[in-house]
Amino acid sequence: MKIFYLPDLGEGLAEAEIREWYVKVGDEVKVDQPLVSMETAKAVVDVPSPYAGKIVELHGKANDIIKTGKPFITFDTGEMVQDKGSVVGKLETSENKWDDGQVIIGAAKTKATAVKAMPAARVLAQQMNVDLSLVLPTGPQGLITPQDVKKYMEQQPSHASSSLTGETESLHGVRRVMAQTMAQSHREVVPVTIIEDADITDLPPKSDMTVRLLKAMIAAAKDEPALNAWFDGKILERKLFKEIHIGLAVDTEEGLFVPVIKNAQSLSEQELRKIIDDYKNAVRARKVSPKDLQGATITLSNFGMIAGRYATPIIVPPAVAILGCGRSRDIAIPRQGQIVVGRTIPLSLTFDHRAVTGGEATRYLGNVIKYLQG
Amino acid sequence: MAEITLVEAVNQALSFEMQANPDVIVLGEDVAKDGGVFRATLGLLDKFGPERVLDTPLAESMIAGLAVGMAVQGLKPVAEFQFMGFIYPAIDQIINHAARLRNRTRGRLSCPVVFRTPFGAGIHAPEHHSESTEAMFVHTPGIRVVVPSSPARAYGLLLASIRDPDPVVFLEPSRLYRFAKQEVVNDGKALPLDVCFTLRQGDDVTLVTWGAMVKETLAAVSLLNDEGISAEVIDVATLKPLDMDTILASVEKTGRCVIVHEAPLSCGVGAEIAAQLVEKGLFSLKAPPARVTGFDTIVPYAKLEKYYIPSEKRIIEAVHRLMEFA
Numbered sequence: 195m196k197i198f199y200l201p202d203l204g205e206g207l208a209e210a211e212i213r214e215w216y217v218k219v220g221d222e223v224k225v226d227q228p229l230v231s232m233e234t235a236k237a238v239v240d241v242p243s244p245y246a247g248k249i250v251e252l253h254g255k256a257n258d259i260i261k262t263g264k265p266f267i268t269f270d271t272g273e274m275v276q277d278k279g280s281v282v283g284k285l286e287t288s289e290n291k292w293d294d295g296q297v298i299i300g301a302a303k304t305k306a307t308a309v310k311a312m313p314a315a316r317v318l319a320q321q322m323n324v325d326l327s328l329v330l331p332t333g334p335q336g337l338i339t340p341q342d343v344k345k346y347m348e349q350q351p352s353h354a355s356s357s358l359t360g361e362t363e364s365l366h367g368v369r370r371v372m373a374q375t376m377a378q379s380h381r382e383v384v385p386v387t388i389i390e391d392a393d394i395t396d397l398p399p400k401s402d403m404t405v406r407l408l409k410a411m412i413a414a415a416k417d418e419p420a421l422n423a424w425f426d427g428k429i430l431e432r433k434l435f436k437e438i439h440i441g442l443a444v445d446t447e448e449g450l451f452v453p454v455i456k457n458a459q460s461l462s463e464q465e466l467r468k469i470i471d472d473y474k475n476a477v478r479a480r481k482v483s484p485k486d487l488q489g490a491t492i493t494l495s496n497f498g499m500i501a502g503r504y505a506t507p508i509i510v511p512p513a514v515a516i517l518g519c520g521r522s523r524d525i526a527i528p529r530q531g532q533i534v535v536g537r538t539i540p541l542s543l544t545f546d547h548r549a550v551t552g553g554e555a556t557r558y559l560g561n562v563i564k565y566l567q568g
Numbered sequence: 569m570a571e572i573t574l575v576e577a578v579n580q581a582l583s584f585e586m587q588a589n590p591d592v593i594v595l596g597e598d599v600a601k602d603g604g605v606f607r608a609t610l611g612l613l614d615k616f617g618p619e620r621v622l623d624t625p626l627a628e629s630m631i632a633g634l635a636v637g638m639a640v641q642g643l644k645p646v647a648e649f650q651f652m653g654f655i656y657p658a659i660d661q662i663i664n665h666a667a668r669l670r671n672r673t674r675g676r677l678s679c680p681v682v683f684r685t686p687f688g689a690g691i692h693a694p695e696h697h698s699e700s701t702e703a704m705f706v707h708t709p710g711i712r713v714v715v716p717s718s719p720a721r722a723y724g725l726l727l728a729s730i731r732d733p734d735p736v737v738f739l740e741p742s743r744l745y746r747f748a749k750q751e752v753v754n755d756g757k758a759l760p761l762d763v764c765f766t767l768r769q770g771d772d773v774t775l776v777t778w779g780a781m782v783k784e785t786l787a788a789v790s791l792l793n794d795e796g797i798s799a800e801v802i803d804v805a806t807l808k809p810l811d812m813d814t815i816l817a818s819v820e821k822t823g824r825c826v827i828v829h830e831a832p833l834s835c836g837v838g839a840e841i842a843a844q845l846v847e848k849g850l851f852s853l854k855a856p857p858a859r860v861t862g863f864d865t866i867v868p869y870a871k872l873e874k875y876y877i878p879s880e881k882r883i884i885e886a887v888h889r890l891m892e893f894a
Contacts, residue, residue: 197611265614283693285606285746291571292718292750293786298766299759301817302800308823310851320893337851 196245200266203234203241209261210234212254221249229267247271311338318343368449379508382427386552387506387544390559392566394522395536403539404442404496405466406566407519411494412438412459414561421558422491424512425549432514432549441490441510442470444477445500451477452510454490498522503540514549517562518542539566570752575745577719577752578608578684581726582646584756586616592730593638595622596631596648596684605650606686606745628654632661632683639681640669644730649685652739653696658683659704666735667710678733682726688780688830689862689877690743692870697742699867700779700831705737706808706840712736713807714761717782719750721805724759731758741780762806764814770798773887774818776841777828778804781878785828788883797887807837815841816849823854824890828878833861855893858886 203210213231217223228240251268254260309326311319315338319326326338329346333339351362365373379385397406415422415438425432438459441452453473458466476482492514495507498521507518520540527536541562545555572580586592594600594609594616600623603610613621624631628649635645649655655662662683669679689698705713714729714736716722722740729736767782768789777785782803789799800818804810819825825845827838842857860878868876 197614283691283697283742285691286743287573287746288748290748292574292720292748294718294720294750295767296769297720298769300763300766300811301814302766302769304817304821308821308852308854312851313853316854316893335851 195250196247196269196271197265198244198267198269199263200260201241202262203232203239204236207234207236207262209259212256212258212260213238214256215252216240217249217252219249219252223247223249223269245269245271309338310336312340315340315343322347368451372450375510376508379511382511383509384547385506385509385544386547386555387542388552388556388559389504389540389542390563391525391538391540392563393527393536394539394566395527395534396568397537397566402463402467403519403522404470404494405463407494407496407517407562408440408442408455408458408466409463410562410565411440411492411517413565414558415459415492417561418554418558420550420554421515421545423514423549424491425514425546426512427548435491437491439489439491441493441513442473443493443495443497444474445497446477448480451482451487452490452493453477453482453486454488456489492516494519498539504542507542507544509544509546511546514546515555515558516544518544570754571749572719572752573746573749574716574719574722574740575606575608577716577723577750578726578740579610579612580752580754581723581730582609582612583615584754585644585727585730586612586620588756589644589730590620591642592644592646593620593622594646594648595624595634597624597626597650599623599648604648606742608684608740608745609648628656628658629661632658632666635681635683636661636665636669636679639666639679639735640677644680644682646682646684646730649683651693651697651742652685652687652699652701655683655685662705662711662735662737663708667708670734671710679735680730680733682729682736682738684726684738684740686742686745687739688741688743689867689873690780692873695867695869698873700739700829700862702737702739702779702807703831703835703837706810706837710735711808712761713739715739715741715779715805715807717741717744717779717803717805719748719752721759721765721803723752723754724757725761725805727756728758728761732761736761739779743780744783747783762809762811764811765803765805766800766814766818767803768799768801770800770822772798772822773824773826773890774800774802774815774822775826775828775883775887776802776804776815776838778807778837779830781828781830784878784880785883788880788887791880791884792887797891799887804837804841810837810840810844812841812844812848815845816852819845819849820852823852824887824893825853826858826860826883826886826890828860828883830862830877832864833859834864836861855890858890860886 210232213233215230217229223243225246226242229243230241247269250270253265311326318340329338329342331338332342419434422438423432423434437457440455440458444451493516496519498519503520505518507516509516522539524535525538526533543559599609600613600621631647635647638645666679669677688700705711714725716725729738775785792799827841829836829838838859845857860882862876
């Protein structure tokens, strides 16, 4: 819509009189087409159309006096008023359509809300590459705490090496049992390891060292029974045994097996050797029965057959001691003012200091050495 | 149904309400004969006569004071200030009187006045024609601050503001006055005040804005969509009281929020929104709230204006920074 205001038709004329309309409401007119004949104080003039469009309203009829500057004719020009008049600045105009899209008053209907987490938990999750939506929240109002993220990571296999390539394998069988038992031992046991060498220079060179170690453990336990025992740390009870059931650590590709030589105190050297061989074969053939892997009152780890001198062997609860035996070697021994070449075998005894005193342990180790040296 | 510009929608709403309610009075500098500096009141003088459409002297304090007097005595004045930079002489009347009359009279009098003014930069005008100082009014208790961003909302929200029994500062984005057209039904239907309008729905980030910045924000979102980033756009519309519920509901979904406003950064309305986001929505936020705003300077003259107004590029960059937070 555009309103045509009556212009000054002369020089400072305040008004003019309509003599005759050449158009009527509804007419389509062109620019400069004569619209009306106006009589002023000075002359009769035709007024040309300033716009193209349709006449919407004539603001007066013949013989009406119209004041200069008043609305005279209203046009529908197909566009809105573009009169910029005294506007300061420059407004951007366009024929663009304002696209509001699907306006929603207020909030959009929300689907599932995002995970709620403490900022520290988010930072931790980002650093550790953890998807927060998988983490179980335990904080107030279902909030994920940094602790929740840590707990989640601990439950993930090999999270620490996630940046390295390599195949992940979940543990099973004896390897899994080893992981659990060792972790349990680390949590519960208070271990102390004492080490000493036994001088075996005078033993016949072909001695069956494993059997001899077993015999030494049996002999030592008779004098010092505190190490041939079970201990329950929860109720603080220990149980000393007359029978000596010796667990024998056997290394295989599958993992660590510890078959138990039951009632070792009642077996001869030949019987001990036979049972050792039987167990080794059974373990390699994977035919060892579960009951043969249980009930050790003390353990022997003869790792010296592979390599290594001393160690800090790990006790398997509820037992309270484990004897480790390293590789035997020749050493220079001072004897009666002379240096002689002798042969020794290194021993490492770990005991659970909750159940065993240092005195008991060292006496036990001393007895083992005494027996080995003959 | 006619397609009209934002300034025509203002005109249409004024005209509708003046027709419907004889108590509605329009006053301001050049609003009658000239139809207002931007022609928002064009034709009203002819339709409603000089008793209801008043040209005032160049005295903004008087315009506001006159309007307050009319309002408390039962009229519904709609006062126009030519530019936001001209409203400062009227601040005393607006803050000390219009905003406080209901409280001062213990509810006996209300002050149903609408203070209209164009605001914002982008029209190549001198600096006091370009500012966005909405935060001053948002900070003032007792005043409602309403900002339309489209012809339809200009129409619906102005009607609601005139009908509201309390004072409203109605800020019209001059940059959008004639920028685009929209179909608006002239049926006198008001839109609700005190609630945001969600213009786009999305899952990755919430863009909160108002007034002229809705234009750049929608343009940025369209480019972000092409990258596969889905953004929700909230036109706050009523800055005071602030509809934080809508913003929080959206951020609980997206976990990221960029606030876009043309006003300077420091103590802008974006600061209030960010503070409330942190107070009430911290645990849903995947990233710190971001603000894309004008600068802490006077709005520059025409040549540098485009560097002052937050650009699509700045909005997109802010969204990209937030998207780095998984």
